[in-house]
Amino acid sequence: MTLAHTIELEALEKCFPSLEKPAVASLTATLRSGAVTGLVGPDGAGKTTLLRMLAGLLKPSSGKLCVAGLDPIAQDRQLHAILGYMPQKFGLYEDLTVMENLTLYADLRGVTGELRKQTFDQLLTFTDLTRFTERLAGKLSGGMKQKLGLACTLVGQPQVLLLDEPGVGVDPISRRELWRMVHELANDGMLILWSTSYLDEAEQCREVLLLNEGELLFSGSPQDLTQRMTGRTVLITAPAGSHRALLQRAICLPSVSDGVIQGKYLRLILKEGEDHQQVLQQLELPDAELTEAEPRFEDAFIDLLGGGPNSKSALAEIMPTVAGDSTEIVIEAQGLTKKFGNFAATDHVDFKVRRGEIFGLLGPNGAGKSTTFKMMCGLLVPSGGKALVLGMDLKTSSGKARQHLGYMAQKFSLYGNLTVAQNLKFFSGVYGLSGKRQRDKINEMSTAFNFAPILNQTPDSLPLGFKQRLALACALMHEPDILFLDEPTSGVDPLTRREFWLHINGMVDKGVTVMVTTHFMDEAEYCDRIGLVYRGKIIAAGTPDDLKNQVASEEDPSPSMEQAFIELVQGYDREETA
Incomplete structure (x- = not known):
């Protein structure tokens, strides 16, 4: 059992000469061990600056800071003996194996002899990396890298754990496993601060500190903030094929604070005191079905920051309208296969994408979606099958096809x-x-x-x-009239994500075709159709609602996209085992 610890912040401030406003402004809070505390906020909110001050890597400009009874600058040596810090770009050595990385961190922490052996056994079991000790860190999937990063941070049994956005770029199954591990550590009494811009993660914390531009906007239980939105979140059934245009009209209404697409629905947050039926009149949908939705922490977060985008996409306005009709096939995979040695990363994959459609490739880390995606935009040569764009084979006419393509990489x-x-x-x-x-x-x-x-x-x-x-x-x-987006919003906050999708939706309305990979399940809702990739194959395909309906049950008649993703992947594993 770990000792109960606290982090005390009193009027804490950090200013940088290059910034007009403080990166962290007059922050007062007390964080306690025994459960995960979330540090939540958009880009530039001050999350990383605060974590670096707590770890003793930055000196505060003013105010007081005490971690487990220690001053991070004056008593840095004592603090480092009990502190684990996992920065965003965690320092794994990609050309070392899993075991060699652990050994290096054990050497740095002075963990030797029998204690080292016990620690490694515990951590490898805990992170489920026992089978991969000889694999190079660079060859691990995104989720496994994060688990190895966590294991290295836990060498030396720290009592305070600082995690800077550990869920970025990690699929829902790996994120769920990361959370399971961290909750276990918190239950044993460890003080854990988890920084995130994924707001469904904030809902898993006992308490959250919500920062924006360095200032504390809210401190307390995430449920307390979410409850403020009761009665203001609605779902409107959109007429078939009109989602995107309708959303762009809805967010421009003075009565609407935020809006997103959720399967066949528009999910809108209304400003306080607004009449639900009035919104239907303004959208010229007097007979549409409108139901109240359970508010989410993300709704409260967006509302607290002043709402989402409230105008049409300026980018879509300057893009030309694409000629062609919606039945035209513009992207096609025919028996697409890619082998590395004997391993098939993509295994006889088939799909078609029509003009003006958003097609999403989803899948766990290491499932083969990036390999498939790279072949479709001509960055990898297939071992078998064909990747066609506008009927042109990317193997033989890549130059001509590329004139039509725009590509946005995950690491910009x-x-x-x-x-x-x-x-x-x-x-x-x-x-x-x-x-x-x-x-x-x-x-x-x-x-x-x-x-x-x-x-x-x-x-x-x-x-x-x-x-x-x-x-x-x-x-x-x-x-370009075809756009390939590889995890385009990985790590960005919900406001930036909304702005990004406002532009994409506006361009698709003008006939641009989009193929996208993503780990954000709410983002998958923007896709017209989805291919769920696992073990190199497409194991499920259809509209977002089709995939959710495949796993719906009497106990859970309306599962979320994330539940559908996890259940379909785990169901496939169960069938393979059987």
Whole structure:
């Protein structure tokens, strides 16, 4: 049993000369052990700055800070003996095996002899990595890397654990396992602070600190904040095929604070005191079905920050309308296969995507969706089968096909040492733009995304949300009619995610076709159809509602997208075992 510890913050402040406002402003709070505390907020809220001060890596500008009775700067040695800190980019050595990484951290922590053997046995069992001790860390899936990172952080049995966005880029099954492990540690008395921009994770915490621009907006139980939204969250059944246009109209209404697509429904948050039926009149849907929905922490979070986007996409306005009809097949996989040695990462996969459709590839880390995705946009050569774009085989006509494609990578492929303006110029030049046409396009993008204040900054110095906007702008310079998005919103906060999907929905309404991979299950709801990839195969396909209906039962007649994902994958495993 770990000792009960607290973290005491009193008027804590951190200022950086480069920022006008404090990164953390006059923060007072007490955090206790025995359950997970969530540190929640959008990009630039001050979450990482606070964690780095707690770990003794940054000196506060003013105020008091005490971790387990210790001053992180003056008593750093004593603190490091009882503290585990897992930063966002955790320092795994990718060319070392799982066991070699653990051994390195044990050496750094001074864990030797019999205690080392016991610790390794416990941690490998705890993280379910026993079978993978000889595998290189670089060859692990995203979820397994996070579990190894957690195991390395736990070498030396810390009593205080600081986790900076450990769920980023991790599929729902791996995230659930991470949470199970962390709850177990908290139940044993460890003090755990989990920073996140995934708001369904915040609902798993006993208490949350909600930060925005360095300031504390809320402190307490997530349920207390969520209950404030009772009666203000509604589901409207949208007429078939009109979701995207209807959502763009709905969010512009003065009575609506936020809106997202949820399967066949529009999920809207109404401002306080607004009449539900009045909203149906304003949307010209007087007879549509409207039901009250259980509010989520995310609803309360968005509302507290002043609501989601409330205008049409400025980006969609400057994109041309794509000619062609909705029956045209623009992306097709025929028996698509990719082998690495004897291992089939993609195994005879078939699907078709029509013009103006959003097609989502979902799947656990390591399931083969990224391999499939890379073959579809010409970045990997198939071992067998065909990847076709507009009927052209990417193996033989990749140059011609690529003129129609925009690609946005998971790790945004921006040049960190070039300025924003230079990145825009470089990518537009790569896509064949020059002279007046190039200057006009750069100006249009700068206006649509409000780049003017940051044109002379480098992407490396920008928050994640700005990097994401820049990566999307660079991918669209040549006005492609097909867009490939590989986990485009990994790690960004819900407000930035809404803005991103506002642009995507606006472009799809103009006939652009989108293929996307994602780990955000609420994001999968924006897709017209989904292919669930597991063990290199598509194990389920259909609309988001089709997939949810496949796992619906009497006990749970309306499962979430996340429940559908987990149940379909685990059901496939059960059938294979049987």
